[in-house]
Amino acid sequence: MERAVSKFQLSPPSLTSINDLRSQRKRQLALGYRLFASFGWGDDGAGHITARDPEHADNLWVLRYGVTFGAATSDDMVMVDPSGRIVAGNDESGYNVTAFNIHHPIHNARPDIISACHTHTGYGTPLSALCEPLRMSSQEACAFHHDQSVYLGENLDVTTPDGGIPIADSLADNKLLFMGNHGMLTVGSTVASAVGFFVLAERAAEVQIKAPSGRAVPDEAAGATYKSVGTEDNGWLVFEFLVRSRLGDPASLCI
Numbered sequence: 001m002e003r004a005v006s007k008f009q010l011s012p013p014s015l016t017s018i019n020d021l022r023s024q025r026k027r028q029l030a031l032g033y034r035l036f037a038s039f040g041w042g043d044d045g046a047g048h049i050t051a052r053d054p055e056h057a058d059n060l061w062v063l064r065y066g067v068t069f070g071a072a073t074s075d076d077m078v079m080v081d082p083s084g085r086i087v088a089g090n091d092e093s094g095y096n097v098t099a100f101n102i103h104h105p106i107h108n109a110r111p112d113i114i115s116a117c118h119t120h121t122g123y124g125t126p127l128s129a130l131c132e133p134l135r136m137s138s139q140e141a142c143a144f145h146h147d148q149s150v151y152l153g154e155n156l157d158v159t160t161p162d163g164g165i166p167i168a169d170s171l172a173d174n175k176l177l178f179m180g181n182h183g184m185l186t187v188g189s190t191v192a193s194a195v196g197f198f199v200l201a202e203r204a205a206e207v208q209i210k211a212p213s214g215r216a217v218p219d220e221a222a223g224a225t226y227k228s229v230g231t232e233d234n235g236w237l238v239f240e241f242l243v244r245s246r247l248g249d250p251a252s253l254c255i
Contacts, residue, residue, distance in 0.1 A: 008244075012190050012236055021054035025114065026061055026074040028191035030255040031243055033063055035195060036119055037070030038246040039202075047119025048099035051077075051191050052107055058082050060100070060107060066093045073255050080104075084161070098158055105164035106171060106187065113187040115194035123205035124184035131180040134204050136217040141204035142225035143197065143234070148176040156182050176201050193235030200229070200238060 015021050032049045036042045047069075053059040061077045063069075078089030084100045103116045127134075133148045134141045151170035155163045167185075171177040175197055177185045184201050188194030207214065217225070228234065243250055 009236070009240055012192070012233075018055045023074070025051040025054070025191055026077045027255055028195070028239075029061060029063070029077055029115075030072045030074050031247065031250070031253075032115075032117065032191055032195040032239075033069040033072035034247055034255070035199070035239075035242050037068065037072075039121070039199075041119045041121055042069040045096070047117075048096055048103065049115065049117045049191065049195065050099060050103040050107065051115045052113070053079055056081075057111070058108070059087065060103060061089075062095050062099045062103075064090055064093050065095050082108075101158045101161050102164045102167060102185070104161055105168040106185075109168040110171070110173075110187060112189065113194075114189055115191040116185060116187045117194045117198040118179075118183060118185040119198075120183045121202050121205075123209050124178075124202050125182070126209055127205040128178045128183050129181050131178070133178060134176070134201070135208055135214075136219070136222040137211065137214040138204050138207040138217075139225060139229060140200045141207065142217060142222045143200050143230040144174075144176045144204070145219075145222045145226040145230065147174050147226070147230060148178070149174045150178045150180065152180045154180075188235050189232045190236060192239035193232045196235035196238030196242065199242060200235075 029049055029051050048062055051061045059079050059081050061079050063072055064076050064078045067076045078086045078091055078095055080100055081087045106116050131150055133150055134144055136142055149170050151167050153166050158164050175187050186194050186198040186201055188197055
């Protein structure tokens with residue numbers, strides 16, 4: 001029997017149907033959560049990935065509470081409105097409200113993004129404790145050349161949406177934010193690119209933690225590298241490779 005194999009997408013497909021876009025985003029959310037789990041991230045429930053709804057642009061999709069990242073499916077996503085209320089999906093267990101408190105202000109301030117990712121990792125979190133940005137000491141770091149910032153606030157447990165506003169202000173128009181003593185956050189024009197960039201940022205953080213005195217890439221060379229590794233299409237490609245490398249062919253995944 002011939003095995004189904006999904007086509008490798010070199011760039012985001014052009015979808016015009018609201019239902020198709022919504023299904024794609026929810027599916028990529030599930031894959032993103034599963035990828036985080038494959039690295040051991042979020043095993044304590046900390047972290048979140050959000051996606052803007054294609055029809056109700058001020059509403060966000062996020063994983064419902066109590067579902068482990070590695071078990072996430074499209075049906076486990078709930079849609080949350082600007083007041084933080086679940087308006088679609090299985091609402092019996094609620095959701096991690098910190099996701100709303102941090103991500104809603106970011107989505108509100110950045111109409112250009114579709115997704116935001118945050119969780120606590122082995123290298124991004126220690127680097128955030130140093131309260132400094134990535135040095136251009138690896139190819140992966142160059143994906144964030146002049147495209148990152150640091151938030152120095154002390155509200156590590158963001159308990160209200162107002163607490164997320166200064167985080168959004170610190171992110172500004174960048175795609176990577178180090179939240180001081182907390183961890184990393186990335187954004188993208190697709191769920192796939194936001195997740196792909198998060199993994200690239202973690203790998204760059206690993207280089208910086210392990211080789212703090214490593215040679216920095218000269219600014220001009222880092223800028224030239226950014227033009228290829230820092231694009232949204234490359235974030236998408238990284239995601240495509242990660243899914244196949246760590247989860248298997250998407251056609252065979254029950255998500």
